[in-house]
Amino acid sequence: xxxxxxxxxxxxxxxxxxxxxxxxxxxxxxxxxxxxxxxxxxxxxxxxxxxxxxxxxxxxxxxxxxxxxxxxxxxxxxxxxxxxxxxxxxxxxxxxxxxxxxxxxxxxxxxxxxxxxxxxxxxxxxxx
Numbered sequence: 001x002x003x004x005x006x007x008x009x010x011x012x013x014x015x016x017x018x019x020x021x022x023x024x025x026x027x028x029x030x031x032x033x034x035x036x037x038x039x040x041x042x043x044x045x046x047x048x049x050x051x052x053x054x055x056x057x058x059x060x061x062x063x064x065x066x067x068x069x070x071x072x073x074x075x076x077x078x079x080x081x082x083x084x085x086x087x088x089x090x091x092x093x094x095x096x097x098x099x100x101x102x103x104x105x106x107x108x109x110x111x112x113x114x115x116x117x118x119x120x121x122x123x124x125x126x127x128x
Contacts, residue, residue: 040074053099
C-alpha cells in the first residue's frame, strides 16, 4: 500500500451491505498506536476491565514493574484521551479511584483479542 494515497477498506457484512471500515489506514494506525502503543496503557486498561474501578495503590500493585511516576503519567494520558475517568472518592485522606469510560470499555474486544493472539502466537515459552 502506498503511503501517499488514502486507503479505503470495505467489509461485506452478514446482511450483504458494504460497510466502510476506515478511510485512511495509516491515520487510524497512528492514532491507535499513539494511545495504546505506550508500554503501560494496555496493561492499565486490562486491569480496569478485569477488576473494575481501582485506586492508585491497587493499580500499582496489580501491574508488575510500573513506577508510581509512570503509572501517574499513563493514567493522566488515558484520562486526557477519554479512556479513563478519575474520581475523588474521599477528601480526608484523599482517595482517588480510576475507572474506564464507555470509550475505554469499548476496548474490551481489542484487549481480549490481543491477549488471545499473544497466548496463541506469542513468543515460544522456554521448554515448549
